[in-house]
Amino acid sequence: MRLIYWVGLSIVILFSQSSLYAQISDFQKQLESLPEVNSVTKIEHNPYFIDAYEIMVEQFLDHSNHQAGKFEQRVILSNFNKYSPVVFVTEGYRAGYALKSSHINELSKILEANQLVVEHRYFGKSVPDNKNWEYLSIKSATDDLHRIKKIFAGIYNNNNKWIATGISKGGQNTLAYKAYYPTDMDIWIPYVGPVNFGVEDARMEKFIDKVVANKDCRSKVEDFQLEVLKNRAKIQPLIDSLIKAEGYTFSISNEEVLDYCVLEYSFSFWQWGHKSSEIPADSLSAQEKFDYLMSISSPDYFALEELEPIKPFFIQTLKEFGYYGYNTKPFEPYLKIESAEDYIEDVFLNTEPDFKYSKKTSKFIKKAIQKDGANVLMIYGEYDPWTAGGIVPKKRSKAVRFVKPRGSHRTRINNMSYAQRSQIYMLLETWLEQD
Numbered sequence: 001m002r003l004i005y006w007v008g009l010s011i012v013i014l015f016s017q018s019s020l021y022a023q024i025s026d027f028q029k030q031l032e033s034l035p036e037v038n039s040v041t042k043i044e045h046n047p048y049f050i051d052a053y054e055i056m057v058e059q060f061l062d063h064s065n066h067q068a069g070k071f072e073q074r075v076i077l078s079n080f081n082k083y084s085p086v087v088f089v090t091e092g093y094r095a096g097y098a099l100k101s102s103h104i105n106e107l108s109k110i111l112e113a114n115q116l117v118v119e120h121r122y123f124g125k126s127v128p129d130n131k132n133w134e135y136l137s138i139k140s141a142t143d144d145l146h147r148i149k150k151i152f153a154g155i156y157n158n159n160n161k162w163i164a165t166g167i168s169k170g171g172q173n174t175l176a177y178k179a180y181y182p183t184d185m186d187i188w189i190p191y192v193g194p195v196n197f198g199v200e201d202a203r204m205e206k207f208i209d210k211v212v213a214n215k216d217c218r219s220k221v222e223d224f225q226l227e228v229l230k231n232r233a234k235i236q237p238l239i240d241s242l243i244k245a246e247g248y249t250f251s252i253s254n255e256e257v258l259d260y261c262v263l264e265y266s267f268s269f270w271q272w273g274h275k276s277s278e279i280p281a282d283s284l285s286a287q288e289k290f291d292y293l294m295s296i297s298s299p300d301y302f303a304l305e306e307l308e309p310i311k312p313f314f315i316q317t318l319k320e321f322g323y324y325g326y327n328t329k330p331f332e333p334y335l336k337i338e339s340a341e342d343y344i345e346d347v348f349l350n351t352e353p354d355f356k357y358s359k360k361t362s363k364f365i366k367k368a369i370q371k372d373g374a375n376v377l378m379i380y381g382e383y384d385p386w387t388a389g390g391i392v393p394k395k396r397s398k399a400v401r402f403v404k405p406r407g408s409h410r411t412r413i414n415n416m417s418y419a420q421r422s423q424i425y426m427l428l429e430t431w432l433e434q435d
Contacts (some may be wrong), residue, residue: 027079036151038072044101045078048109052078054099057151059121061128061135063143068135071121071128073144077152078108078115085113085161085432086152088185090177092143092169093313094124100352106414107165107189111428113397118148118254120173133315138361141173143181149184161432168386168409169313169321171378175391176361178376179368187431188376192409194389195366196322199344199357200428204324206384207388208266217276221269223329224279225262226358228293229334232258234286239299248303251350255336257299260347263326263340266296269270270383272296273408302347318355324385366391373399377424379416381407400427 031040031053038056045052055075062068076098089098097103098117108115119126121144122136127386149162164185166174171193178188197203212218226236232255239258245249250257274296280289290395300306307314317323326340345354369376369391381389383406393399402420404411413424 027051028053030155031077032057033373034151035156036147041303043099044325046101046104046206048104049080049115052076056125057148059126059144059147061132061140063140064371069130070127072126073121073148074119074125075148075152076117076119078104078117080112080114081116082114083160084156085111085163086156087111087113087115087160088145088149088164089115089117089362090164090166090170090173091118091120091123092166092171092173093120094309095119102408104410105165107163110425111161111163111432113163116148120170120312122255123309133319133355136312136315136319137367138173138176138316138320138355139180142177145177146181146184147175161186163189165188165191165372166193167191167359168193171244172321172365175369175376175378176365178373179365182368182372186375186434187428190376190383192381192386192411193378194322194386195362195391196321196324196389197359199318200325200341201389202268202325203388204385205327206422208270209327209387211388212270212383212385212430213276220276220279221266224289225265225331226334227282228262228289229259229290229331231286232334235290235293238287238290241300242294246300246303248299249303250299250302250304250347252302252347252402255334257302259331259337260301260302260326260336261293261297263328265293266325267324267385268297270385271409273381273383273406273410302349307348311349314344315352315355317344318349318357319363320358322357322389367427369399370394370397375434376400377402377427379408379411379413380404381411383407384409384411 028040028042031037036058038058041054042053043054055077056072057075058070059073060066074095076095088106089105095242100215105115121141164174164177171190172195174188174190175195236258240254243254276325280292305356323344328335328340373393378391378399378401380390380403382403393401402424404416412434413421
């Protein structure tokens with residue numbers, strides 16, 4: 001089953017070499033003429049596209065109060081042709097990856113589309129001079145997306161279809177964008193995007209303990225965690241040496257770092273699609289077990305040196321986004337920490353002011369999707385713990401949910417089964433043909 005061939009593709013093929021160069025030059029001038037655009041830099045691009053640009057757009061810190069100030073937001077535009085759809089990436093973090101000449105979103109190929117990647121506020125190059133966390137909210141991020149859409153809508157043909165998409169936190173961003181601005185896009189495709197209801201949403205713990213895979217697999221994961229903790233006398237010197245060699249520093253002790261590496265292991269194991277057959281046998285050495293643990297749950301995740309670029313995420317976690325907790329009960333006799341409760345504050349943000357978590361935004365997003373999920377296609381992996389926080393649409397919602405069997409957080413359309421891909425392509429073609 002193929003998708004629609006867009007008229008613009010044949011037009012591009014017929015262009016002569018000289019007229020194509022002229023078109024590119026005119027296109028860049030058109031971008032530079034946009035009053036909200038501060039700079040346009042031509043960049044290397046995937047051969048699929050004609051040209052690509054890193055664009056800095058002037059944005060408002062508070063879209064309801066322009067007196068609050070402004071900041072620059074990075075947008076990376078990869079141009080296919082003006083008659084094709086636009087894949088609008090609602091990134092949840094930095095967008096620097098989109099500068100790579102190899103990068104292309106899978107939907108850009110599937111839909112023969114242009115690609116517009118919007119970096120999330122407070123990440124990468126889109127950081128205000130004054131990091132006032134008051135303006136780091138899900139609503140503000142969707143306001144950014146709404147304004148970017150309005151700015152760039154005139155660049156392409158008025159009949160273009162616009163498709164919002166994002167992965168993980170970006171997927172939640174896609175759902176939020178649909179909730180706040182339901183008519184901005186024609187199609188919404190969030191990948192592995194949860195809608196959480198707590199800083200330590202208990203649904204993830206339950207998923208890991210009682211739902212994912214089968215009992216034997218879950219037991220092997222837990223047994224390995226216990227094996228490491230029971231052999232702390234041999235494992236602790238190994239992690240101490242690694243920490244020293246890498247120059248990591250933490251807000252907690254090295255012994256507590258090992259505890260958190262072990263606790264994090266089970267979430268990371270299922271999130272990234274590891275197999276129980278990979279778990280080391282009891283007969284292997286402490287070094288081999290340690291190396292395996294580090295390949296899945298390394299202390300760099302908790303290191304202060306790695307924190308700064310990702311700190312806004314943890315601020316959002318405490319305010320609205322939410323996260324997951326750790327079930328410590330099976331391991332309590334062997335842990336050095338007294339409790340893993342409030343670990344986000346203790347491990348990552350112990351120097352920041354207190355933030356009060358609110359479920360209000362998550363409730364609004366879920367309610368909005370359940371009320372009107374038209375043209376929303378949600379993609380999840382069956383074994384991904386984040387799926388526990390995913391939305392299960394009711395019939396009235398009209399949203400569609402695909403779950404890849406045994407899939408992880410790496411689940412994409414292109415790695416789903418032929419049957420699921422065919423269903424998705426048919427659905428997208430139907431939506432693209434709608435007026």
